[in-house]
Amino acid sequence: MKVAISLAACLLSVSSVLANEALIQKAKNSGLVAIPAEKTALMEMIDDKNDPITKQKVELGKKLYFDPRISKSGIISCNTCHNLALGGADGIPAAIGHMWTKNPHNLNSPTVYNSVFFKAQFWDGRSPHLADQAQGPVQAGPEMAAAPELVEKRITSIPEYVDEFKGAYGTDVKINFEKITATIATFEKTLVTPSRFDDFLNGNKNALTKDEKEGLSTFIDKGCVSCHTGIALGGTMQPFEIASKYKFTNVGDFKGDKNGMVKTPTLRNITETAPYFHNGQIWSLSDAVKEMGSVQLGININDKDAAKIVTFLKSLKGEKPQIIYPQLPESTINTPKPEFN
Numbered sequence: 001m002k003v004a005i006s007l008a009a010c011l012l013s014v015s016s017v018l019a020n021e022a023l024i025q026k027a028k029n030s031g032l033v034a035i036p037a038e039k040t041a042l043m044e045m046i047d048d049k050n051d052p053i054t055k056q057k058v059e060l061g062k063k064l065y066f067d068p069r070i071s072k073s074g075i076i077s078c079n080t081c082h083n084l085a086l087g088g089a090d091g092i093p094a095a096i097g098h099m100w101t102k103n104p105h106n107l108n109s110p111t112v113y114n115s116v117f118f119k120a121q122f123w124d125g126r127s128p129h130l131a132d133q134a135q136g137p138v139q140a141g142p143e144m145a146a147a148p149e150l151v152e153k154r155i156t157s158i159p160e161y162v163d164e165f166k167g168a169y170g171t172d173v174k175i176n177f178e179k180i181t182a183t184i185a186t187f188e189k190t191l192v193t194p195s196r197f198d199d200f201l202n203g204n205k206n207a208l209t210k211d212e213k214e215g216l217s218t219f220i221d222k223g224c225v226s227c228h229t230g231i232a233l234g235g236t237m238q239p240f241e242i243a244s245k246y247k248f249t250n251v252g253d254f255k256g257d258k259n260g261m262v263k264t265p266t267l268r269n270i271t272e273t274a275p276y277f278h279n280g281q282i283w284s285l286s287d288a289v290k291e292m293g294s295v296q297l298g299i300n301i302n303d304k305d306a307a308k309i310v311t312f313l314k315s316l317k318g319e320k321p322q323i324i325y326p327q328l329p330e331s332t333i334n335t336p337k338p339e340f341n
Helices: 004-027 039-046 055-064 135-139 148-156 159-169 175-187 196-199 210-221 284-299 303-314
Strands: 237-239 261-263
Touching: 004 196, 004 210, 055 159, 055 175, 135 148, 135 175, 148 159, 148 175, 159 175, 196 210, 210 303, 284 303
Parallel strands: none
Antiparallel strands: 237 261
16 A cells, blocks of 8 residues: 555656646747846846946946936936836836926836846837937936936036946046946846746746646746747737737827837736836736737636736746945036926
8 A cells, every 4th residue: 555655656746747847848938038047147148248247337327227316307217217116117107207297108117127138128119228228218308308418417527426437447438428328227237036937947846836837838828928928028029909909009199119019018027017008007917918818819818817827927026136225426516406497
């Protein structure tokens, strides 16, 4: 009897191992990619040989990310709309910027976490990488509304910032708008959040629960990976409203790029970044899943299957890098004053 029980347990264990290995392979075959467990492998993915990530650049970029003085009013920072304590977003349907201006297209602020993995930046994909993207919101009238010349004058009027730029880039550094925003982007590159899902794909078969594994399988089988794929589970340009019209399509005037393509949001940390869609009109993650089934896949995802998928999506909540709020260098008498017009 004991031998029979032992044999049955052994067979069950083998079956479980094989099932896990099959699911991992299924996920990889569908295009899902894990964040590397090894730091060296991760750095190879996110670093730029022409502008390598260094501790000095990251610390300087962090200060600039939190510094509201790069906005015209002196009260809006990158962290205002991409709050690192709120999943890297702002938790409201449409971004609010200079003079309490709502985004004129009713566009929602996407998360900055894991944005280094995106193939395109902005909802219309107009920027190819973070360094280019960082320039947009600073200058945009409804956002930070700061002209490049104003940003340069603010930063170069502060001796401590000048010294930090020299320490990060060398004494001959030219502190211009492009260098300032590229330094912010260097900090943003480090905002990577590995999750239990990554542990599972990297070989830890116990990293996900049975229900989460079932949800992952359902996520793949329903076709969600046709858009939410790769290491970011999103971040690529895809056609929108393939099968039917999005129920809130008339909220705002955004219709994608010139070809009607829209950047697919990352699903990493998705439980923290409601409301959903480009115009922030759906607050329930389950409802968002069902809406995507209708709009993109042309299928009805019932409540049971939506719940399974949501259970999996919760496993994508990753470990955030520890961010210590920086003490910013003080302004001088020569620092341009805040402007509110």
